[in-house]
Amino acid sequence: MPVFRRLYPSHGRDFPKNTKTEDSSRSWQFGVCCRTLHTGADRPEPSLAAAPDRLPFSRITQEDLAFFRKIVPERAITDPDLLESSNVDWLKSVRGSSEVLLRPQTTEEVSQILKYCNSRNLAVTPQGGNTGLVGGSVPVYDEVILSTALMNNILTFDSISGILTCQAGCVLENLSLYLEERDYIMPLDLGAKGSCHIGGNVATNAGGLRLLRYGSLHGTVLGLEVVLADGQVLDCLAALRKDNTGYDLKQLFIGSEGTLGVITAVSILCPRKPKSVNVVFLGCETFEQLLKTFQLCRGMLGEILSAYEFLDSECMQLLNMHLKLPNPISDCPFYVVIETSGSDPTHDGEKLHNFLEEAMTSSLVTDGTVATEDSKIKALWSMRERITEALTHDGFTYKYDISLPVERIYQLVTDMREHLGGRARRVVGYGHVGDGNLHLNITSPAKDPALLAAIEPFIYEWTASCQGSISAEHGLGLKKRNYIYYSKPSQAVALMGNIKAMLDPKGILNPYKTLPDNLK
Amino acid sequence: MPVFRRLYPSHGRDFPKNTKTEDSSRSWQFGVCCRTLHTGADRPEPSLAAAPDRLPFSRITQEDLAFFRKIVPERAITDPDLLESSNVDWLKSVRGSSEVLLRPQTTEEVSQILKYCNSRNLAVTPQGGNTGLVGGSVPVYDEVILSTALMNNILTFDSISGILTCQAGCVLENLSLYLEERDYIMPLDLGAKGSCHIGGNVATNAGGLRLLRYGSLHGTVLGLEVVLADGQVLDCLAALRKDNTGYDLKQLFIGSEGTLGVITAVSILCPRKPKSVNVVFLGCETFEQLLKTFQLCRGMLGEILSAYEFLDSECMQLLNMHLKLPNPISDCPFYVVIETSGSDPTHDGEKLHNFLEEAMTSSLVTDGTVATEDSKIKALWSMRERITEALTHDGFTYKYDISLPVERIYQLVTDMREHLGGRARRVVGYGHVGDGNLHLNITSPAKDPALLAAIEPFIYEWTASCQGSISAEHGLGLKKRNYIYYSKPSQAVALMGNIKAMLDPKGILNPYKTLPDNLK
Incomplete structure (x- = not known):
């Protein structure tokens, strides 16, 4: 069998015209995270500068609130103090201004909420544990926040097959504890396990520490229940290792960051607990x-x-x-x-x-x-x-999550150090060697637009030149959406747009996320 | 955390009106395979009885053939004797009447062929090793056969990461031999490995003997290159373990049985060869x-x-x-x-x-x-x-490939035996316990419509009542397409229809397969 090497064109050269991704004045604050975590003291500036203009969604009225209070009594939160932690991301790097947080307990409630929001043209941000690093889980403007926090029931566990079925709001660590008592473990493990929800993990295709051994969620997730933008419930919650009856629709929602549907339940294959x-x-x-x-x-x-x-x-x-x-x-x-x-x-x-x-x-x-x-x-x-955590004490941090051929991953750190010279305080590299995933972080005493301009697009171009990915496991969310063309050819991005339009024609689900602005 | 069991409605009850799936007079011959394999002696009857009426595609003209001969010189086959083996499936249970077989060598050739066929409204059946068991890889009427047999180059292999990238027409066994020399193995293994193509494996989401250990192709396939119905090349051929830049588009094509695009290259993660x-x-x-x-x-x-x-x-x-x-x-x-x-x-x-x-x-x-x-x-x-193979010597065989909760898989065999009483010669069960996958085969001295009427829909209803899948690994193809509602709710099937319409608006790719007739 003849063997040859094909040279692929760099997707980095594949930018459509009029994209705004290189306009660093619009996006500079998105490489930044603040020094303190989980405190309200150091409030981030609103994220609007890097967001596109607010899309023409309706604004919440008293009638809307009355409707929500009927559907989720006592669980439609409008108190600004209670809303605060849902409007700001974990890194405190982006912030929205939502006026209502809904906490459904059942799929039926999620369905009613979305049906209503779709008919009213109200934008919705689904939110799990709000531990994402790319601003994907908080509103950008006044989107309704739809939290899965109260959807935390385990539905079934089959101790022969190791298949767990649960609601989307189960906290990863709780699932791990539940399984360990039954001699199983979850196939994924993350630093954020104490807060993150399994639904959010699936929506962002979380990687983490066990991917090397147990593979990605595209392989271990066996079924999903998803509520579509119009409130329709899509039941793909099979608890079977094999099912080849037509297209594997659940795959569409794994890693779609809440832009195609709201995941309400998950069925997942769990490995035996190691002895x-x-x-x-x-x-x-x-x-x-x-x-x-x-x-x-x-x-x-x-x-x-x-x-x-x-x-x-x-x-x-x-x-x-x-x-x-x-x-x-x-x-x-x-x-x-x-x-x-x-x-x-x-x-x-x-x-x-x-x-x-x-x-x-x-x-x-x-x-x-x-x-x-x-x-x-x-x-x-x-x-x-x-x-x-250590990085958050070292000043402002410009964070990158890059996938590369494994033999190239540290070269990027070395090249970045040389490229930046004395402009950065520190250029550090760590990550998952087994998965070819580098976490490259650059610290600086303070916010430094000139430094950021030196980092980007250098880092994205470098990555694209190796056919790497500019987001290995964090997703695109709000912060990275416009850099997608460095890793995906324009035909693929256009197809993403078609899928979005098919599943969410009004674009109410998690707007301003994942898809680049030029698709809108 | 409270634990409860939810009872799911059986999808078997979810049939839309006017579906033809229970019309056994239309579909009876599709449970049948003939006694001999790989010989031309025992020709099957045309499969038309169970197929829907021919859709209004154009018919091949001399101008079309001239065009094909220009694109793939010497590789546009029209000799009926040479076409014979591509018109009939491996089991010799279904047969088409295509008048032309095209054997492209490059993605560019595939692209030109599809662009032309789409503009001319000519239907196309993609074909790999033609080893499928559900009539998915042969034409039903006069569809153009697009074979990947000459697209058999290995493109790259990274011996550090174990990532192989190759053209779609590589034979699985050849890939295995190539990898074993380099201390790796393919993550899948099938009885048909000597003939089947990796592109066909991916298109049908083949399971096989190693799934228990290495998981499904949804996890091990890292990238795909696909030519869409209009000839557009979709390059998702990343060779990275992690890539969360937007929707994972390649997943759509894994298991879509050639109805959404033609897979031209595959990137796959290979495990180390066990010592x-x-x-x-x-x-x-x-x-x-x-x-x-x-x-x-x-x-x-x-x-x-x-x-x-x-x-x-x-x-x-x-x-x-x-x-x-x-x-x-x-x-x-x-x-x-x-x-x-x-x-x-x-x-x-x-x-x-x-x-x-x-x-x-x-x-x-x-x-x-x-x-x-x-x-x-x-x-x-x-x-x-x-x-x-042994089954083929035992008479006519009605073949079923069922996914069930593992503790139920043999109950179906027992119940079927009891249900059929003396009507069948033999009811045999074997399969992949680890994956909850039963191969249930029923033999009879001769074709027996009464026996088939006793088997179906009994077997599908039984499977649906356990939330099982009526096709664990074989796919739906031509034979099982109309039984899809036993395993998928109508909303999911409707979404499949929308995806098909989005990617292949004229429906030229592998018509009469996978999607049920009532969607047409």
């Missing part, structure tokens, strides 16, 4: 050695490998400085967190021992430590999981 | 014990379990009688094939030994044999893989 978990923290001299270690470990740990994460020495400095977390090993340019999950502690220990011996004797790693106890496992994981 | 493979063949007294053995084996074999398949004693009789394959163990009502794939032969052997000891001492299994050598592994696998 043995080990975590290793290693140091490497070069990124090349880190990649070689990855290859070695995939071969020697094989089926028990469940995570291969990395951080650079800049991240370690942030953890030391801002969170007082000591380096568990000696100083190195690169660090790796490896997790194994298996069914036999003795076998897993032996595999790990053999791998570590080989990695040390071949000088791929220079230092390391192993944890098998829960508390030490958590301590080692925190070196990876708390980087985001 | 150790074991196969066990066991006997159980009851199906309940077989299920308990499955639970035990999931716990004790954990991450190395790669298949859990079953057959009943009726299957064993067929293998003995028609293929002279001897039973490798003593006679039992049920047999199980378990495969393990792992990275450490010693560990895998120990896990398997412990599992077998427990299974035998707890009397879950009554007899068994283990294979670690290639030839014996193949011999044991043939007891499962050759059942389809």
Whole structure:
């Protein structure tokens, strides 16, 4: 069979005319997150500057409120203080001005709300745990906020197949606890697990720490119940591993960020709880050695490998400085967190021992430590999981979530450092090596439009030149919507627009998100 | 968190009026396959009886043929003898009367062909290896056959990430051989691997023997290149594990059976080749014990379990009688094939030994044999893989591919036997226990409309009453299209119709397939 390499055109060259994505004066504040988390002290400016003009949706009237109070009695919130936390995102980087938050408990209530809003031409922002990082889960103007927080019932769990069916508002961590009691785990795990909802996870196609082992939600989600913009309930809530009766419609809604329908229930395939978990923290001299270690470990740990994460020495400095977390090993340019999950502690220990011996004797790693106890496992994981928190203490942070061929991921950090020179306080890289997913963060003492102009579009062009993705797992939301053409050709974006028009002809669902402005 | 069980309405009750699905006089021959495979001797009758009337597509003219000969010189086949094998399906159960077979080599050629056919209103049947079981890959009338057979180049393979990108016409087995030389395997494996094309696998969302371990193509396919009905090339051929830039458009085409676009290239994530493979063949007294053995084996074999398949004693009789394959163990009502794939032969052997000891001492299994050598592994696998072939020697076979909650899958076989009484020669059950997928086959000395009328709609109603799927992995194609309402609510089918209309407004792509007649 002949083998050849085809060169694909860079999508970065594929911009339609009149797009506004390079107008940094409109979008500069969207790389920024503030210093404090979860406090109301440091209020963000309204996000309107980067949003398109308000679309001609109706404005809420007293009659509308009366209707909502009839449908969800006591659960139509209009008190501005109570609305505050739903109007602002987790990073406190964007803010809307919604006047009403609805908290339905049933699919039927969601259906009635959407049917009404569609007929009245009222825009709606679906909201789960509001932990997104791209401004996708808060209103931009006065959209009605439709929260799934009270839709938190587990519907069924089949302990033979491991298939869980639950309402969309179940908090990920609660589902994990429920399953662990039954000897299963969720196929995904995120830092935000204590707040995020499974419906939001599915709507944003959340990746997280277990993707390397259990794959994406496109594979593990078996069924969805979705309420469409006109209030119609689409029941694709099959709890079957296989179903080839026609188009797999639920896939459309996985990763559509609430723009095509409101997910009200989820059916998901859950793996057995591993009987043995080990975590290793290693140091490497070069990124090349880190990649070689990855290859070695995939071969020697094989089926028990469940995570291969990395951080650079800049991240370690942030953890030391801002969170007082000591380096568990000696100083190195690169660090790796490896997790194994298996069914036999003795076998897993032996595999790990053999791998570590080989990695040390071949000088791929220079230092390391192993944890098998829960508390030490958590301590080692925190070196990876708390980087985001450490970054918030380092000034304004310009955040990027890039997917690249795995061998290129650190080159972008190096090139960015060289490109920015002394303009940034710090350029740090960490992320999911196993998935080719780099989290690149650039800090600065204060907001710095000149710095942002140096970062963008440089970073997007660099990514597009490697056929990478400008959003690996965070989605596009409000902040990244206009950069879509760096990763998707214009035909694909146009098709997205057609799908949106088919499912939500009035465009009431999560407007200003995911789709670029030039489609409107 | 409160837990409750919701009762879903059976989709079987959800039939729109005027559907023709229960008109067995129109569809009776579609449960049937003939006795011989791969020979031209036993020609099937034309499939027209069960097809809707020919839609008003244009008929091929000399000008059309001249155009095709310009686009694909020497590769526009019109010789009826050469066309024969492309007009008839693998089971020789349906047949079309196409007058031209086109064999493009490039995406650009496919694009030109479709652009032309769309403008001329000529219907097109895309065809891969033509190994489908539901009549989806052959024309019904005179549709142009568009074969991917000459699009068989591997484009790239990344040995770090395991991501393979290739043209759609690559034969699955060739890809497997290519990867095995590089220490990887394909994430799917099928009996038809020697003929089927990866593009066809993706178009039909093929399941197969490795789904239990590596998941469905919705998770492992990372990118697709698709030519739309109007000739537009949709490039979603990302070779990234993560990409959350907007809707995951490629998912639409996975399992759409060529009705929404022609897949021309595939990017797929491939697992490492296991260093150790074991196969066990066991006997159980009851199906309940077989299920308990499955639970035990999931716990004790954990991450190395790669298949859990079953057959009943009726299957064993067929293998003995028609293929002279001897039973490798003593006679039992049920047999199980378990495969393990792992990275450490010693560990895998120990896990398997412990599992077998427990299974035998707890009397879950009554007899068994283990294979670690290639030839014996193949011999044991043939007891499962050759059942389809054995069935073809047992008379006319009514074939069903049902997805059910795993604990119900054999109940359908038992109920069917009781329901049919002496009317069938044999009612046999086998399939993928791990995936809840039953292959139910009913044989008869000859075509028997009365028998078929006893089987259908009984089998579909039974399946719908358990919220099962009437096509687990085979798809709907021509044969099952009108039964879709047993597994999908009418809103979902209507949405399928809208998607079809959006992507293929003239309906030229694989007409009479997948979508039920009442949508036309």
